[in-house]
Amino acid sequence: MPRRTRNRILHEALKIFSNKGIRETTIKDIARAVGITEGAIYRHFDSKEQIVKSLFLNSSQEFYTHLNSALSKAQNFEEALKNLSEAFLNYAFTNPEAFKFINLFHYFKIDYELRLKDGKMPKDVVYEFFKSHEEIGIQPEYATALFIGTLERIFLFYEMGFIDDIEEDIQEKAYRLLLNIFKSNKEGA
Amino acid sequence: MPRRTRNRILHEALKIFSNKGIRETTIKDIARAVGITEGAIYRHFDSKEQIVKSLFLNSSQEFYTHLNSALSKAQNFEEALKNLSEAFLNYAFTNPEAFKFINLFHYFKIDYELRLKDGKMPKDVVYEFFKSHEEIGIQPEYATALFIGTLERIFLFYEMGFIDDIEEDIQEKAYRLLLNIFKSNKEGA
Amino acid sequence: MPRRTRNRILHEALKIFSNKGIRETTIKDIARAVGITEGAIYRHFDSKEQIVKSLFLNSSQEFYTHLNSALSKAQNFEEALKNLSEAFLNYAFTNPEAFKFINLFHYFKIDYELRLKDGKMPKDVVYEFFKSHEEIGIQPEYATALFIGTLERIFLFYEMGFIDDIEEDIQEKAYRLLLNIFKSNKEGA
Amino acid sequence: MPRRTRNRILHEALKIFSNKGIRETTIKDIARAVGITEGAIYRHFDSKEQIVKSLFLNSSQEFYTHLNSALSKAQNFEEALKNLSEAFLNYAFTNPEAFKFINLFHYFKIDYELRLKDGKMPKDVVYEFFKSHEEIGIQPEYATALFIGTLERIFLFYEMGFIDDIEEDIQEKAYRLLLNIFKSNKEGA
DNA sequence: CATGAATGAGTATTCATTCAT
């Protein structure tokens, strides 16, 4: 429950953006959701684009940090995989709007400058992890694609009702699936 | 090089839609690309929405058929997996605009009626395939998420330059990756 | 049942104009009703305006002649009034589209040049009649307003269901009403 | 001279509508007349249709009230007829735009829901009046048609210069004309 | 800080008219 108007704007904007899309969300929509008028938005942000950018940077940062801290707590490969996959889905389940919002940017080249200058994109956590475990015998780019693609699609299937397990089961099943894949590859190597 | 105006409209619209997004593409953009005036578009389509729908239905159908025919030519599980994964990436590489356009609809609830009435969505081919091979020990919904999510993400990584193999190598690597996963699961079972 | 295309165009245009209004009727509407294409209309008329003008001139002329010939058959004031009022309503009942179409022009200064050059407007028949019967003691302009206004409004009330007599009764009642008015004024004079 | 923008819009729109017709009046026309831009109109009204509806409801209500209060001040039939006919013409002379605008709706079925829910249409005042005086021997529907039709047409003839009396004289003559009609009928009965 | 009116540049869509076939 953010108190300050600026945060309330970001909070509501994120919800509407992820539901309706960025372009189809108007400043008026956001203002109405926050309970202020259109003009007031411009006390806090210079433009709609700035709201979008703030949101993307915030969310990416948050997701990045979330993944990173989950990873850092792990003692071994198995635990790391567990922490990382659970953190990934946990973020998606807890912040579906932010999660979907971040993913919008893979399809729209809305603003490529948005990439954080020091490369702190969520996927980089995953990539670095697999890069430091080349012994599993999968090229880290492909491992990353497998990890992110699978989890993201599982989340989407969950959201559209195609997968109807409860969140905890999904996290458990997803972890086991990934573990099987990477363990067997590791052993097979 | 489609000759007829209607096809030229669809052709150009698809390209622009997949690059800029549907909402940010104007009728004027399309008209200019085709080399006619805005009004002329409306001799061929009643509305922008109709162009979007036509495109979605066409592309989905095409992709569905492409996957289906690849699958039907296979004699066994391994071959089926090979044909299916190659057909999937082949479609993405050959028709990147259509492929990206179809995927737009996972994020935007633009029009859920758009789903083909008899459920002939591309993902259903994959789902049915895994459903008839439950011996691999992976719940078909999760197997589908894994298959589609991984390949889609590989394609995206390729497009953004994060993966820089050539298309043939990607197809080969992707197939091997998937085969390893499903074979080992099959054997482990 | 006009055979020639030109007449069919006029025929259908009149119907649609009087129902939807001139501005809201498109060339396409007319073409569709006639069973030809838009371009073909322009083989017969230079513009939409020309169709409107032709229609107005034709209808006015027709109505004018209809009233005039009814009047000319009368032997005395009473008969003249009877013939004129019956002819007026008869025209409205038989050609409601044309009748309503003519009346559109009282409200819109769509094109004042449309008035027939030699003044052959339907109302002039009525006006001339009352002018030649000043003995009734009503200024002919007012008598004309009374005659036309009353009958037109009766027709409108009939059309909107506010008056629900059958057409014959309306003609009879209207005639008696007018006769009473003008006879008593005549006698009172 | 209304000060507030919303009222200025209604004021100017009424003038232009009654001159050019509703369909041929553009939002730009109205905006220009008010001295604002097109977009500004939409801060005050959701659509052109809403302007039309507001205007129709306002004008009808105003005219209805005008007639009703004139009628209620009368002590007897003669006075009532005098008050009603004078109020009718007075409204037309004073608010020619509103008067003509209201009458547009007899010819165009623009929106039949526009009729006030409790039936408070101007003509109803006249109708109720004649209904409570059936002793005059004229069916109230026909008396209403006579009253309204005659006065409306007199106004139109005045506007087009066909009747060139001054307004006061017209009111006087119209009243006498109607009085003669209804009095003689009353006596004749 | 906030309001709400206003701007101005779009945006999809309509439609009378033209013209090559």
Place this chain on the structure above:
DNA sequence: GATGAATGAATACTCATTCAT
């Protein structure tokens, strides 16, 4: 005579942004 594709100007409406209060 007729077709149907195309034009081009107009039209209602939208929306990010500005600004006086």
